[in-house]
Amino acid sequence: MPPNAPAAAPKDNREKLLERAMSRHQYSGDALIEVLHTAQELYGFLSPHLLTAIAHKLRLPPSRVLGVASFYHFFSLKPKGEHTFTVCLGTACYVAGALGLVERLEKRCCKAGTTTPDGKVSVETARCIGSCGLAPAVIYDGAVLARVTPEGLDRELERIGAK
Amino acid sequence: MSVKTLEIDGKMVTGMAGETIFSVAWEHGIHIPRLCHIGGISDVGACRLCMVEVEGQRKLQAACLTQIEEGMVVRTDTPRLKAHRKLIVELLMAERNHICAVCVANGACELQELARSMGIDHVRLRYRFPVFPVDTSNERFGMDHNRCVLCTRCVRVCDEVEGAHTWDVFGRGAGSRIISDLGEPWGASESCTGCGKCVQVCPTGALFDKGKTVAEMRKDRGFLKYIVTAREKKQWIG
Amino acid sequence: MTVEDLLEKQTEETERQAALENRILCCTAAGCVSCGADGIRGAIAGEIKAQGREGKVEVCGTGCMGLCSQGPLVLSAADRKLYGNVTAADAAALVSPNPIDRQALAPREIDLGAPFFIKQTKIVLANSGRVDPERLDDYIAAGGYQALAKALNEMTPKETVEAVRKSGLRGRGGAGYPTGLKWELVAKQAAPVKYVVCNADEGDPGAFMDRSVLEGDPHRVLEGMAIAGYAVGAQQGYIYVRGEYGLAIQRLQTAIKQAEREHLLGSRILEQGFQFRIDLRIGAGAFVCGEETALIASIEGKRGQPRQRPPYPPESGLWGAPTLINNVETFANIPAIVEKGAEWFSAIGTANSKGTKVFALAGKIVNTGLIEVPMGATLREILFEIGGGIPSGKFKAAQTGGPSGGCIPEQFLDVPVDYESLARIGSIMGSGGLIVMDETSCMVDVARFFMEFCMEESCGKCIPCRTGTVQMYDILRRMTTGEADEDDLAMLKGLSELLRETSLCGLGQTAPNPVVSTLKYFAGEYEAHIRDHRCPAGHCGLEAKEATR
Numbered sequence: 049m050p051p052n053a054p055a056a057a058p059k060d061n062r063e064k065l066l067e068r069a070m071s072r073h074q075y076s077g078d079a080l081i082e083v084l085h086t087a088q089e090l091y092g093f094l095s096p097h098l099l100t101a102i103a104h105k106l107r108l109p110p111s112r113v114l115g116v117a118s119f120y121h122f123f124s125l126k127p128k129g130e131h132t133f134t135v136c137l138g139t140a141c142y143v144a145g146a147l148g149l150v151e152r153l154e155k156r157c158c159k160a161g162t163t164t165p166d167g168k169v170s171v172e173t174a175r176c177i178g179s180c181g182l183a184p185a186v187i188y189d190g191a192v193l194a195r196v197t198p199e200g201l202d203r204e205l206e207r208i209g210a211k
Numbered sequence: 212m213s214v215k216t217l218e219i220d221g222k223m224v225t226g227m228a229g230e231t232i233f234s235v236a237w238e239h240g241i242h243i244p245r246l247c248h249i250g251g252i253s254d255v256g257a258c259r260l261c262m263v264e265v266e267g268q269r270k271l272q273a274a275c276l277t278q279i280e281e282g283m284v285v286r287t288d289t290p291r292l293k294a295h296r297k298l299i300v301e302l303l304m305a306e307r308n309h310i311c312a313v314c315v316a317n318g319a320c321e322l323q324e325l326a327r328s329m330g331i332d333h334v335r336l337r338y339r340f341p342v343f344p345v346d347t348s349n350e351r352f353g354m355d356h357n358r359c360v361l362c363t364r365c366v367r368v369c370d371e372v373e374g375a376h377t378w379d380v381f382g383r384g385a386g387s388r389i390i391s392d393l394g395e396p397w398g399a400s401e402s403c404t405g406c407g408k409c410v411q412v413c414p415t416g417a418l419f420d421k422g423k424t425v426a427e428m429r430k431d432r433g434f435l436k437y438i439v440t441a442r443e444k445k446q447w448i449g
Numbered sequence: 450m451t452v453e454d455l456l457e458k459q460t461e462e463t464e465r466q467a468a469l470e471n472r473i474l475c476c477t478a479a480g481c482v483s484c485g486a487d488g489i490r491g492a493i494a495g496e497i498k499a500q501g502r503e504g505k506v507e508v509c510g511t512g513c514m515g516l517c518s519q520g521p522l523v524l525s526a527a528d529r530k531l532y533g534n535v536t537a538a539d540a541a542a543l544v545s546p547n548p549i550d551r552q553a554l555a556p557r558e559i560d561l562g563a564p565f566f567i568k569q570t571k572i573v574l575a576n577s578g579r580v581d582p583e584r585l586d587d588y589i590a591a592g593g594y595q596a597l598a599k600a601l602n603e604m605t606p607k608e609t610v611e612a613v614r615k616s617g618l619r620g621r622g623g624a625g626y627p628t629g630l631k632w633e634l635v636a637k638q639a640a641p642v643k644y645v646v647c648n649a650d651e652g653d654p655g656a657f658m659d660r661s662v663l664e665g666d667p668h669r670v671l672e673g674m675a676i677a678g679y680a681v682g683a684q685q686g687y688i689y690v691r692g693e694y695g696l697a698i699q700r701l702q703t704a705i706k707q708a709e710r711e712h713l714l715g716s717r718i719l720e721q722g723f724q725f726r727i728d729l730r731i732g733a734g735a736f737v738c739g740e741e742t743a744l745i746a747s748i749e750g751k752r753g754q755p756r757q758r759p760p761y762p763p764e765s766g767l768w769g770a771p772t773l774i775n776n777v778e779t780f781a782n783i784p785a786i787v788e789k790g791a792e793w794f795s796a797i798g799t800a801n802s803k804g805t806k807v808f809a810l811a812g813k814i815v816n817t818g819l820i821e822v823p824m825g826a827t828l829r830e831i832l833f834e835i836g837g838g839i840p841s842g843k844f845k846a847a848q849t850g851g852p853s854g855g856c857i858p859e860q861f862l863d864v865p866v867d868y869e870s871l872a873r874i875g876s877i878m879g880s881g882g883l884i885v886m887d888e889t890s891c892m893v894d895v896a897r898f899f900m901e902f903c904m905e906e907s908c909g910k911c912i913p914c915r916t917g918t919v920q921m922y923d924i925l926r927r928m929t930t931g932e933a934d935e936d937d938l939a940m941l942k943g944l945s946e947l948l949r950e951t952s953l954c955g956l957g958q959t960a961p962n963p964v965v966s967t968l969k970y971f972a973g974e975y976e977a978h979i980r981d982h983r984c985p986a987g988h989c990g991l992e993a994k995e996a997t998r
Contacts, residue, residue, distance in 0.1 A: 096393050096394075099393055100393060103393075109370075109375075109376035109377070109379065109392075109402060110392040110393045110402070111376060111377060111378060111390055111391060111392050111402075112376060114379065114392075114393050114394055115379035115380050115381060115390070118382045119380075119382065119383050
């Protein structure tokens with residue numbers, strides 16, 4: 049069954065790729081986390097459909113699959129926004145004022161851990177991304193921004209046209 | 212199998228190799244407090260109420276997971292242990308919404324009994340008052356997350372004895388909660404067999420029979436011993 | 450590849466590099482990449498073409514050069530000059546053979562004779578910033594995989610374990626358990642299947658040592674693991690690496706493929722009988738998975754919750770088999786120990802802490818970056834000589850060991866940094882994060898910060914950690930807002946004791962450490978918050994709140 053696949057996506061081979069990832073691990077339940085990684089990479093988030101499909105294929109109880117998926121912060125059970133700001137809250141960033149960055153994003157966009165209603169921006173926090181030399185750091189759509197200021201965030205937000 | 216002799220609270224006792232401090236102590240009438248342990252299913256050492264002092268060991272040991280050894284000297288009831296246990300129970304009381312006066316398990320609740328036996332008449336911590344739902348979608352049973360202490364007895368009995376693995380734990384830390392299947396209402400669970408084992412092993416009023424009102428819920432743990440003895444020893448006890 | 454091939458390859462590659470007019474090394478570790486290192490590397494490559502210098506000048510990426518605060522960093526190998534804050538516009542001058550053109554770079558030059566460089570002793574980071582982590586030949590030219598060859602050819606597994614034991618190496622993940630002893634425990638088990646696991650789930654906030662080692666010199670870690678596999682009798686290894694470390698994952702994948710292709714990993718290593726495979730397991734964002742039993746659960750595809758020890762992993766670990774778990778830095782020390790001998794290694798460091806330690810310097814310090822010093826160096830040397838001091842001038846505390854560690858005040862700046870000394874003053878060595886705080890940091894808020902971390906990372910299995918961290922966080926939070934009283938302080942101490950003594954795993958047991966150490970050395974700050982509703986560091990903004998009350 050096509051988990052969450054948009055009906056009009058003829059070249060959607062995500063299902064096949066996910067299947068391949070599972071068969072690479074011989075459909076072993078031990079590979080659940082690897083499979084969830086692949087699924088999230090392909091679909092962006094882990095929908096109930098997707099989790100059910102994985103549970104069936106790996107022959108695992110659905111509650112165990114959701115238990116694992118919800119334990120790890122890397123896995124997202126809800127769709128992410130178009131753009132994601134992840135503020136690092138490691139010690140070095142904290143000392144350099146990362147809380148001020150979270151405050152600014154929460155004021156302009158939405159609470160950390162959520163997505164704006166228009167689906168434009170997701171605000172996340174991370175526990176040390178290991179770029180302490182660049183503190184405070186923010187990951188914007190995968191790229192690390194160094195020595196970020198609240199004003200710098202304002203500029204980024206304006207650039208992408210966030211409200 | 213060899214017999215081991217050890218000392219618990221000044222009393223010389225014996226047990227078989229492989230037995231835990233906890234079970235040997237209970238056999239000899241020394242009732243170490245516990246919440247996550249229940250005979251017949253695996254132990255996880257999660258509640259930390261059964262922590263004991265073992266002479267020669269720097270750290271406290273969880274009695275339910277520590278095997279006895281020859282010549283061991285164990286203390287189960289020192290002032291330090293009592294203080295820790297009391298604080299653990301207070302932490303639980305403050306964690307969710309345990310209001311005995313309106314609880315089906317009032318008078319038959321293991322958490323309440325622990326608090327009573329420790330003389331806890333008030334909680335020194337701030338109550339968290341989290342908002343948790345009550346799931347009454349199942350035909351015969353209900354699940355009140357406000358009364359759950361996350362001992363995972365239900366998860367283990369469902370997996371190990373019933374073999375259904377309907378329950379598991381969602382999330383982590385203080386936000387953890389027990390889920391059935393993919394988090395849908397219990398009544399919609401496809402894997403649940405409706406056996407009710409989870410309800411009987413639940414130490415509090417979190418899992419309960421529907422139709423019971425305040426203080427009416429009495430739990431029957433006898434089935435566990437029956438099943439486990441039948442399975443392991445091929446004996447059918449009455 | 451046989452041992453002879455390995456040596457031949459080394460000579461060949463060394464000669465090839467020597468024949469070049471210059472090699473321009475661009476730091477492409479995460480720090481420099483995020484300030485544009487890739488663009489600079491591209492610009493240099495473009496200039497080499499434009500100036501027709503192909504075959505004479507070569508550009509390559511390397512791992513961390515250490516001085517992250519001045520990135521992007523570029524090293525000109527021929528004249529051994531290091532440049533900082535390099536821009537793409539500097540590419541032409543870097544490539545040019547004309548010394549006059551190169552004059553333009555003078556303002557960018559960083560003095561390699563500065564204390565930051567000469568005070569360090571590099572074992573783990575010996576290749577970092579010197580070899581291209583994506584080229585196996587570079588690692589071989591630097592003597593790579595010769596320790597593995599030596600172990601396989603000249604040493605029995607028992608002798609290999611013995612060498613590690615004699616070296617005095619202790620686990621670099623934090624607790625400092627003697628590595629040789631751990632290896633011995635696994636080696637002694639008579640099991641058909643054993644595993645070697647590299648713990649690369651570096652999660653301490655403020656620590657990026659393991660990340661830098663993996664990004665800068667992945668083959669060193671692979672070689673260390675292969676030697677461990679040989680020594681303890683394992684044929685399968687896993688590297689459990691944080692999902693956040695994309696670049697490290699990518700470089701490890703490349704390195705494993707390269708090593709397998711050349712028979713340095715996989716079956717018939719160095720065309721001999723020994724086989725050892727390494728697979729990656731990607732973590733998914735749970736700090737507690739750095740705890741070894743939780744890490745095992747995670748590799749097995751389960752919720753990363755710790756379990757009671759014993760049994761310890763050397764007895765019953767991954768899928769119940771004897772399992773050796775060491776941290777990245779520990780494995781990275783192994784090739785040097787095997788190659789140069791236990792005596793050489795144990796001559797470095799102090800009586801009970803041998804070798805070097807890598808630290809990630811961050812916070813209020815001039816030279817933020819990655820350093821490696823002999824065990825026993827004092828904090829003063831690390832922070833004020835190598836680190837270049839505090840920008841604002843006034844040192845307040847150094848935090849080691851992350852959320853399991855403590856804050857070290859000024860009076861202990863001359864204490865040697867080793868496992869025992871740090872433990873004695875209420876902190877721990879930890880994995881190597883070293884965060885410096887000046888007088889603008891409020892120590893109560895620092896304790897709150899770490900408690901929030903532990904609260905959010907608690908797995909929720911045991912009650913003391915799950916609910917205790919919530920209550921402790923709440924008390925600390927109320928202290929920073931001026932709403933806490935003396936009873937709260939007493940309860941904070943009681944909870945600290947409870948968590949330390951009854952929590953199931955190290956996360957909960959050490960979670961009170963930041964609170965306990967700040968209470969010990971900065972008690973006055975707690976009192977000011979509670980009694981006077983005042984924050985001496987001016988961080989919590991209590992005065993303002995008081996005024997509006």
